[in-house]
Amino acid sequence: MPKVHVFERDKDIEFKCRAGSNLRKVLLEHKVQLYAGLHRFVNCRGMGLCGSCLVRVESNPAGLTDRTPTEESKLFGSNPHIRLACQAEVCGDIEISTGV
Ligand code: FES
Numbered sequence: 001m002p003k004v005h006v007f008e009r010d011k012d013i014e015f016k017c018r019a020g021s022n023l024r025k026v027l028l029e030h031k032v033q034l035y036a037g038l039h040r041f042v043n044c045r046g047m048g049l050c051g052s053c054l055v056r057v058e059s060n061p062a063g064l065t066d067r068t069p070t071e072e073s074k075l076f077g078s079n080p081h082i083r084l085a086c087q088a089e090v091c092g093d094i095e096i097s098t099g100v
Contacts, residue, residue, distance in 0.1 A: 023083075
């Protein structure tokens with residue numbers, strides 16, 4: 001089972017999840033504050049439309065699946081370490097930070 005380490009503003013969280021798990025889903029299950037401000041209440045709920053579930057990959061980008069076409073269209077030209085959590089699946093150990 002892959003290990004996910006999350007650097008949040010004021011704490012770190014580490015947990016394991018099943019390979020193939022949706023990153024947004026497991027972050028929310030582990031009470032990670034993924035969304036900022038108003039986006040906590042208003043977001044596209046994982047459809048890849050709002051762009052508010054950004055995370056930064058701090059190590060091992062191969063621990064997430066490649067960008068989906070939906071994600072690529074939203075993040076075109078951005079740093080490849082920036083990802084939409086709702087579009088990424090966990091496939092290996094990964095370190096990410098929120099508050100991007
Ligand atoms: S939740 Fe809207 S783009 Fe990820």
